[in-house]
Amino acid sequence: MALNTGWSGSPALKKRFIIASLAALAVFVFLFLRLWYLQIIQADIYQALSEKNRTRYIPIAAPRGPIVDRDGHMLVDNRPAFRITALRQEVEEPEKMLTRLAELLALDLEILQERWAAGRRFPRYRPVPLADDVSRQALERVMEHSYELPGILTEVRPVRFYPHGESAAHLFGYLGEITEEELRAAPYQAYHPGDFVGKNGLERGIEQYLTGIPGERRVEVDVKGKKLRILKTQEPVPGNRVTLTINRDLQLATEEAFGDQAGAAVALDINTGEVLAMVSTPCYDPSLFARGITGKEWVELLHNPLDPLQNRALKGQYPPGSIFKIVTALAALESGKATARTKVDCQGALTVGNRSFRCWKKGGHGVTDLKKALKESCDVWFYEVSQQVGIDRIADMARRLGLGEPTGLGLAGERQGLIPDQQWKQQKFNDRWYRGETLIASIGQGYILTTPLQLATMMATVANGGTVLRPYLVKHIEDMAGETQQQTQPQIVRKAHLNKSQLDALRRGLEAVVNEPHGTAWMSRIKELPYAGKTGTSQVVHQRKRREKDAEIPYRLRDHALFSAYAPAANPQIAVAVVVEHGSHGSSAAAPIAKAMFDSYFKLQSPTESGAAEEN
């Protein structure tokens, strides 16, 4: 039954077998070459890809550097805080999970939903932060119900801790989650979504020193991103330790002296420009930001009429009032239009043209020289001499003393104040300068605006003999190994080129303000520490009725109280400026705060106390 057997042995068929075998061989050689290409030639590339597949880098947050005062007292530290996060790829029913979590944490569901939605920016394997700084009890509740919450993770993160509560919060600023715009900006190249960065104050100003280097944990994961084992851990490097120029005790004493009044105070070392204290009240609680401020809390802070977010020490601009008489006096002496002996008979007002310019003392001061004019803050003496001197010389002196420009402290948002002159008025209002305006300017009213920081700088310049120093907050920065990363040296902005005898004449007047009867700050004198200063009252409402008592005026319309001083008078070390918003009188509201500051500052250094400490 053989079929076509003769065919099978034919040469044609033999040829086809050979062709078929060779074709099969050729195809296999092709497969072989492809394997050679993948497994030998490109092995490295694919090995790298397979490593990338199986490993995840989980960042470990680096603690930010601590901030201490000049003596090493802790001002800003870190504490561990629990954070609840969720792995997106493991959460199957987000709504259900968020609802349950909101119940367990007693949190607003909307907040959780918002944060969950924000997590879409993250890579899928990166946990989405849902709740920060949850209490241990809340954390335990969540852990107990973890079976209902697949994909929920907890981590411990360092967060900012403030041992002195609200104290100096404006200086430190606060942290917040990095924004999209910041992520695109050059200084934040190494940051990731969800990172915390300094938003203002020092936290922002010296961010690059405070932020450490995050560590990372290399873990092996499966395709679902489930952690299988830790391959390697790179510990984070904490941020640098920052030593401020601030004196903690002085800072706290100043804040205490303010009580619940609004305002600002600055204390400077007159020889270096170091900021010894910088107070702005009211303040906010920086720990709100550390744990993640809620929308409601933020809105409350924003809309608080007392504006607690504003650092008044460098952003508040106030007419300096009679403190400005220092400038007018120096300008007058330098121009030769007046001397210390120049006498003016104050009858309670001076008439220029058809307008009468009143002295604060209705009955007048009688015959007044420079010292008396400063001591009792006679307005008429300054009205009189300012007419001779002219606004431009006064403005020039003000600028030489550091007014009308930012001091260069280095914190964002510092305001420059305003020192008007003829040119300025022409440009601003297209109008000429009137003589009467010189009079008003001479006693620090009118257009003139200064910040408390500028006033302190001016006073320090007067105290140190005419050197304008740039105030600074950061004394030095060192890494965790103790290596110095940055050391700030005193920096001279300019020499004011003041004549020594003229300066002495001015200083005698300033000493009399505090230390002689009838001096406007006589009530705030310190017996064992003669110091020098100048009170000021800046009018909030110009048309105020004279007879009205302070208590009868609404708070918002009361005058600001100012005082600037340096101590000790004979051998100055520290200069202060105090502004009490709506405090009415420099003598009664601002000077006592300066007195409290000196009390605190010099008590620390008094020989009796340190001697007693040594004996113990």
Added chain:
Amino acid sequence: MFDRRLITHFDWPLLLLIVLTALIGIANLYSATSSWSTLATPVYIKQTYWLSGGILLAAIVSFIDYRHLQHLGYIFYGLTLLLLAAVLLVGKTSMGATRWLDLGFFNLQPSEIMKIVIIIALACYFARQDTLAGYSFEDLWIPFLLLGIPAFLIMKQPDLGTALIVLFIGFTMSLFAGIRKGTLTVLAILAAGGAGGGWFLLHDYQKQRILTFLSPERDPLGSGYHIIQSKIAVGSGGFFGKGFMKGTQSQLSFLPERHTDFAFSVFAEEWGFCGSLLLLGLYLLIIIWGIYVARSAADLFGTFLAFGVSAMLFWHIVINLGMVIGLLPVVGVPLPLFSYGGTSMITTMLGTGLLLNVSMRRFTF
């Protein structure tokens, strides 16, 4: 009357090659699925059952003289066509495709049977013709019709992979039977045109697969994911491989379908280029051995039968390997003896039975 020569001429080396490859495949399945937490019987145990059953089936098939099939070829063909038609009418649908007939105890996949039946039917046709000069269009319309009907029905299921295998088997057998040069040229032109026209007959997901193959990065998390992960697995194996059960791509589940279509990727990752080469060698040896069986067959029917089975194995191997190393689109063709699955194992062992059958009867005339 039992011929004792059947025992003495039994093709032990072929059976050994087949069993050896299947055992390597089972070891590979053990590794590929070791991370699975299963309460059911592990995959590699099941595959062992299928292999045992398959060997038994091959033995049974090999001992029934293949020449009886020459009278039954068209009947089998007709019955299988009916089954394919039945699939489209009352078939069981799973994952968007209707490929199975629910027989209660067993899900029958008629398209798999068709792979073997088309070999028998075409062998019947070509063995009866005496065309030393080669076939012309007049001769070829019958085999093409024989091929076209089942391919169309399988395509409708849809099962592009199996339809292609059936077509490839048929074309390979036709080429081997001999086609006149002029006819071949016209056919080549028609095939090229048909490929273009066929594009419009493809389902969207099939088009997607082809586009993705051409550029896997189009859709790295979707349909391109398979190709990318498979290439990573194969490539990262390097020269010596990562070691048995140490392939991260497979053990950590980055590789999808790693116990079925992508079983070779697991092997290539863990055994590297050395292992891949060995396995490729084994497969090539099986194919060449099949062609040798065809060549030494006692009759033309046996020749075509053995050649058809070799072609079937060849295309399965080449398409699957081509697919997992990124040379061909992902079409869901299993690797014989390596991919997990009863159907594939049974089809392969049926083919093996036919090869053994032809091989042991080469001296019976």
